[in-house]
Amino acid sequence: MEGGSDNSIPANLPEKKLRRFDSLDVESSTVSGGGTHGHKTATTTASWGVILHLAFQSLGIVYGDIGTSPLYVYSSTFPLGIIKHKDDILGVLSLIFYTLTLIPLLKYVFFVLQANDNGEGGTFALYSLLCRYAKIGLIPTQQAEDQEVSNFQLQLPSNRLKMASSLKSKLENSRSAKMFLLFATMLGTSMVMGDGVLTPSISVLSAVGGIKNATSSMTQDRIVWISAVILVLLFTVQRFGTHKVGYSFAPIICIWFTLNCGIGVYNFFKFDPSVIKAINPKYIFDYFKRNKKDAWISLGGVVMCVTGTEALFADVGHFSVTSIRLSMCCIAYPALVSAYFGQASFLRKHTDQVANTFYSSIPGPLYWPMFIVAVLASIVASQAMISGTFSIIQQSLSYGCFPRVKVVHTSSKHEGQVYIPEVNYFLMFACLGVTLGFRDTTGIGNAYGIAVVFVMVLTSSFLVLIMILIWKTHLPIIIFYVLIIGLFELLYLSSVLYKFNQGGYLPLAFAGFLMSIMYTWNDVHRRKYYYELEHKISPQKLKDDIDSLTKTLNRVPGLGLFYSKLVHGIPPIFKHYLSNIPTLQRVLIFVSFKSLPISKVLMEERFLFRRVEPDELNVFRCVVRYGYRDIIHEQEESFEKVLVERLKVFIEVESWKKQQKEEERKKRVEEEIEVVDRAWKDGIVHLIGQDEIVASKGSGLAKRVLINYVYDAIRRNLRQNEEVFDIPRQRMLKVGMTCEL
Structure with missing residues (x-):
């Protein structure tokens, strides 16, 4: 009704946007523990042309x-170059056949790929699924509004099993279980990075x-160099980038598989079709019966036939589930089986040549062409785990489990394809160290096996x-999986x-080094968050502080963005800022970047705003929600523009919740939006907290070393916040404060 109080909701403002939660105001006293998820939409809707591409x-x-495992599997299985019994070849071949069938084909293609997180794979993707379904995260950033994000909801069957709810309750109520799961995730990440070092070398x-x-x-020294x-x-x-590298390497692997299959x-x-x-599988039992302990030891060589299998899952975000399944079932698996059966047939007639089987x-005329393709394919072999390493490091960044590094998206068409410069050069130097240190494949093979099997x-x-x-799988299927594949x-x-x-020992030492860095970074990250949560400024406290500074507080033109990791309340560093520089921009927004345990957050669901009372302050809080595949603040100008536009939408939406006449509401909204537009045109200032983290007085030696030395050394030698967010230095103001943890 004209001139009356009209509280009906316009068609273009969804009702769910008007729901009011107080999750941005959760007090620290209420936070405990101070200390089918489906495939990617593009995968399910893509045409067959895209899938084949x-x-x-x-x-x-x-x-x-x-694909390059046939180069060294038989020689690694019989390291002394001696085959004691001709049927041992059949036993090893049977082991290779069932290992290829059970692990890459059955486990990964039909089980693990189904556990993708909206099309993303890797250790952290599995961890993120568990974090979404059970509250096992160690940092209390959960908010009620997160449940409304499109990709957040899991499509679950009915609760058929009491086991599921019982296990969920135990995980949520056990801090040690949460720590163990995070520790296992870090270990898996470290081992995959170890694969990224050992694969190129061997x-x-x-x-x-x-x-x-x-x-x-040709001496060994020359081969090494x-x-x-x-x-x-x-x-x-x-x-x-993966896109160009993939196109360059794919024809090589096609030729490699074709030649291996044909030969x-x-x-x-x-030689011997028999x-x-x-x-x-009878030949497996006979093999163990004849060789006993030696047969068990030889499994370390047999397992080399599935090196790089984790790449099927870790790299799925670069492509799609369907495309990985198609290429594995139709090309890789048949070619590998043909290659191993052919080599076994050859060895039945030439048992003395096992040391150099491949x-x-x-055949003589194909030797040099095959050598050239083998060298090229070995280069390609390294690509699988390098790309997988980039993927899981990007995911671990979102959980605060890895120091800040730059993530570069290398393809505008495929969101999962990334490149991380710091990690790339770290892998390169580590790989060169392994190659020049071991100088042959024997020791590297021993190290490689441990890394591969640990990740599996x-x-x-x-x-x-x-x-x-999550799946509520029937118990017999779980038992089948554990007894067959697990054992x-x-x-x-x-x-x-x-x-x-x-x-x-090499991959374990390597994993230990990486985990010490990851744990240190994550531990201090958590401690700092709890410190800010405990010392946060409530909206009422902020209002009182500003009222007390009314006479001295200076409001200047412009829009201020004050960055913080805290999603509940206002960070304590802001009080430190006000007491030293009593100046506020005309419009101030507290911006918190938050990672959700999902791969992507749609742009329209990314920004969550709240107003700091009273309205006249023009102070807002904004939680910017990202998935672990999203890039935070990649293009600063577009981010600012989107942030301002979403703020204006929030002001419009919020106005419908107030009991106002329509004319008054429209006038008020227009005035506020005009203030925001003017502030944006006057210029944006980025305010960043530059915290000095130190151990509190009375801390033990271990804690002082962890925070004052190890963490500080990592922080000083890696990217700072402004570099991660691409903030121009001419519009940046750092605010320093010491945090005693």
Whole structure:
């Protein structure tokens, strides 16, 4: 009614936007613990043309590692170059066949890929699914409004099992269980990074070593230095991005698989087609019966046939679930099986050549073409785990589990394709150190096996939790998975650990180093958040402080953005700022960046605003919600523009909740929006807290070392907030404060 009080909701303002929660005002006293999720939409709606396009591109990124395993599996399984019994070849072949079938094909393609988080994979994707369903996060940033984000909701079946609710309750009420899950996630991340170091070393050394068969003048020293040069070139091209690298490498892997498949079929029929009987698992039992402990030790070589399998899941965000499944089932798996059966057939007639099985089994005219393709394929093999490392590091950043590094999106078409310069160069130097240090594939192979199997076991452990908590899988299926695949992987783990002192210590030492950095960063990150939560300024306290400064407080033109990690209340550093510089911009917004345990947050759902009373202050709080695949503040100007536009929408929406006449409401909204527009045109000032973190007085030695030295050293040598947010220095003001934790 004209001139009356009209509280009806306009059609363009959804009702859910008018719901009022007080989650931005949660007091620290209420926070405890002071200390199908579905596929990506593009995947389910993509045309077959797009899927085939991604499947082809994935060949150059995902399958290089597992695809080049035929270079060294048999030689690693029989390291002394001796085959005691001809049927041992059948036993090993049977092990290879069932390992390839159970782990990459059954486990990853049909189980693990189903556990993707809106199309994203990796250890942190599994952890994020658990965080969404159960409150296992260690930092209290949960808000009621998060449940309304589109990708947040999980499509769950009915609660068929009491086991699910019981396990969920135990996880949520146990701080030690939460710490263990985070620790396991960090361990998985560290091991995948270890794969990213060891894969290039062993693949390139194995391929380049093939030249020894053709010329005796090629010494091991020359092979090592040629490998080092190739590795430097490989890491140098990473900056061009997964999209271009994938297109460049995919044809090489296509040729590699084709030649391996063709040579495998040729050898199979020429030498001994009877190796087909290795499909019978009886030969595995006979192999163990004959060789006993030696057979168990040899599993460390057999498991090399599935190196790089984790890339199928870790790299799925670069492509899609369907494209990975298609390329694995139709190309990679058949080619690998053909290659291993062909090599086994060759070895049945040439048991003395097991030390160099791959090159010895190549027909003469194809030797040099195959050598060239092998070297190129070994370079590609490194790409799988390098890309996977970039993916999981990006995810770990969102959970505060890794120091600040720059994440660069390398493709405008595919959101998951990223490049991280600091991590790339770290991997390069680590890889060169391993190559120049070990100088051959034997020690690297021992180290490689441990890294590969550890990641597989951790993935299986998370998957079982997801089966129980989220999928509500029937108990017999869970038992089947644990007894068949779980025990299979534990058997392999026991074997690779046997070679701990023969190079197997390397990935564990590497993981220990990375985890110490990740844990230190995460621990201080959590402590700082709880400090701010405990000392936060309530809206009423802020109002009182501003009232007390009325005579001296100076309001200046412009828009101020005050950055903070705190999503509940106003950060304590703001009081420190006011007491020293009693100046406020005409409009002030407290901006908090928050990562949700989902891959992407839609732009229209990203900004969550609240007003700081009284209205005349023109002070707002804004929580900017990102998924772990989103890039925070990548383009500063567009971010500012979107932020201001969303603020104006909030002002419009908020006005409908007030009991005002329509004319009064419109006038008030117009006045406020005019103030915001004028402030934006007058210029934006970015206010960033520059906290000095120190251990509180009376802290123990361990805590002082952790905070005052280790954390401080990491922080000083990595990117600062303004670099991560791309804030121009001419419009930036740092506010310093000391936090005693």
